[in-house]
Amino acid sequence: MKYNYNKEPLKSLSIKPFLSMVSDRNQVIEKAQAVMPQSEFNANHLAKSLHPQVQHVKIKKIFDHGDAKSFVLRPDQTKGTDSLAYFRAGQYVSVFLDFEGGCMNKPYAIRSNPADALGGEDNQYILTVKRNNPGFGSSYMLDHLKEGDPLDISGPLGEFYYQKFRDARDVVALAGGSGITPFYSMAAAIAADIEDFNLTILYGSRTSEGILLKEELEQIEKQSAGKVRVVHVLSDEEKDGFEHGFLTAELIKKYAPSDRTYSLFMCGPKAMYEFGTKEAEKLKLRRRFVRKELPGDCSNPEKNPDYPKEAAGKTFQIRVHISGEVREIQAASGQTLLQAMERAHIKAPSHCRSGECGWCHSKLLSGSVYIPQDADGRRMADLKFGWIHPCATYATGDVELEVYPVMEELG
């Protein structure tokens, strides 16, 4: 093959610096100290501040919304967290909860404006937790946490945020219940000029009384110069100014750009995902334009057609190798291995609780398990060498597994 390029500029380059490279490098090595420098490199410092494994916070304020509460979290300098890590609107943190009867890491979307996470010691996150979130973590947070309480949370996680090179400039969001929280953060970021895209939120609630953060959303909509629009959709009530029914393909078409160049984001309860996924198929959008936030804890495995029916209703022995110890625990057939370990107060690592992030990655040493297809986020190599995600795995016989506690700082 013949390349036709202009070689003239190359002629002015001298080869001299290249010839002395090796001897220059050897001189630098000779002069260096024999011990590793104790100072932290800027790149490492930046990486730590952007992706901390653990952040120590205190609950500064709690706002009560009826069946939900918002927790304002500030850094706890007394424990070494000077400021909170910056995040992209739509990301989540996992909150470590340690209580009588168990311990767990529970993921919650950061509901606040990313701008609030900048600014030294006054920076903050807001998490909004709704009572009907599945699992006992949310009930514990609503019923037991009070202002001034300390908490340990992870750094910001997840990829459910606007990505300019992947997503369309217009985004239609389907939200249900507390699934409004990542979209609230995105809307606030748009109104504050931190994000630049158009966001139409179709927010499903049962009744107008039950709409979470309604006034706050109206306020953001006004400040957004037309870039944010919120449409409330009520399933159990007909009322002027509100849509009635469900988040159907017809409704999406009514509010979306007619040329189908829009991204569809979903966040809400599992039933909404199942319904929304079927409706999204009717719209024939490009695959990369359909984005879903993680659905949270796996549940009801026996409803899946491929579940081994003979395992239903049984309890199995689980032998867990962790941190040099061996623990014998029990798992009911409807409990994930992660839930069983948490109930036994074993501090197993986890973040997403949906089989996606790989944080709970553990080795299945022996035994039979069931992994729902839609929650199996393992790589080919994991499958080949017997790795599982306990957050998305159910015992169907006695099981032995090895767990690697990568978040030892938590708890």
Ligand code: FES
């Ligand atoms: S916690 Fe994310 S895959 Fe298990």
